[in-house]
Amino acid sequence: MISREDYYEHVLENRRLVALPAITRCACPNTLCDWHGRCKECVALHRDNGNHVPFCLQPILRDKILSLLETVEMTAENKPGRPLEYRRYVKARDREAAAAAAASATGQTPQEEDCCQGARSHAPDAPEPGPAQGARLWGDPGLCAQPAAVSIPCPHPCRGRPA
Numbered sequence: 718m719i720s721r722e723d724y725y726e727h728v729l730e731n732r733r734l735v736a737l738p739a740i741t742r743c744a745c746p747n748t749l750c751d752w753h754g755r756c757k758e759c760v761a762l763h764r765d766n767g768n769h770v771p772f773c774l775q776p777i778l779r780d781k782i783l784s785l786l787e788t789v790e791m792t793a794e795n796k797p798g799r800p801l802e803y804r805r806y807v808k809a810r811d812r813e814a815a816a817a818a819a820a821s822a823t824g825q826t827p828q829e830e831d832c833c834q835g836a837r838s839h840a841p842d843a844p845e846p847g848p849a850q851g852a853r854l855w856g857d858p859g860l861c862a863q864p865a866a867v868s869i870p871c872p873h874p875c876r877g878r879p880a
Contacts (some may be wrong), residue, residue: 745773
């Protein structure tokens with residue numbers, strides 16, 4: 718058993734280590750995550766959800782589990798991660814929500830804001846117009862990106878098709 722003085726020295730060493738930026742910076746390679754760099758919140762969410770270990774801790778546990786599996790002559794397979802497209806989708810939706818919030822603060826309707834910013838057509842679930850819709854394409858002066866069946870002139874100058 719460790720003595721109280723040795724324990725106290727151990728606590729002092731841990732406090733010294735926690736004060737070092739190299740130790741406390743987020744080492745998680747999943748930089749697109751909303752909680753990257755906010756490890757306390759990330760761990761709290763993973764603990765509350767109970768579905769898996771945070772991404773940055775998986776290599777540590779994997780090494781320990783693999784050595785145990787070798788002892789009992791078993792194998793392990795890596796669980797595939799979520800596609801990066803999912804994180805990009807979340808970021809795009811966050812930008813849309815921020816644009817809608819900004820539009821409501823300025824008095825524009827979300828449809829006017831979307832049209833003028835070139836984000837998407839007036840109908841949220843409407844596909845982008847294709848060649849069959851004729852002149853009602855992005856960047857057509859005075860017209861929004863509306864399907865041919867619904868032609869509403871844009872009250873604001875459109876800025877063209879987004880990249």
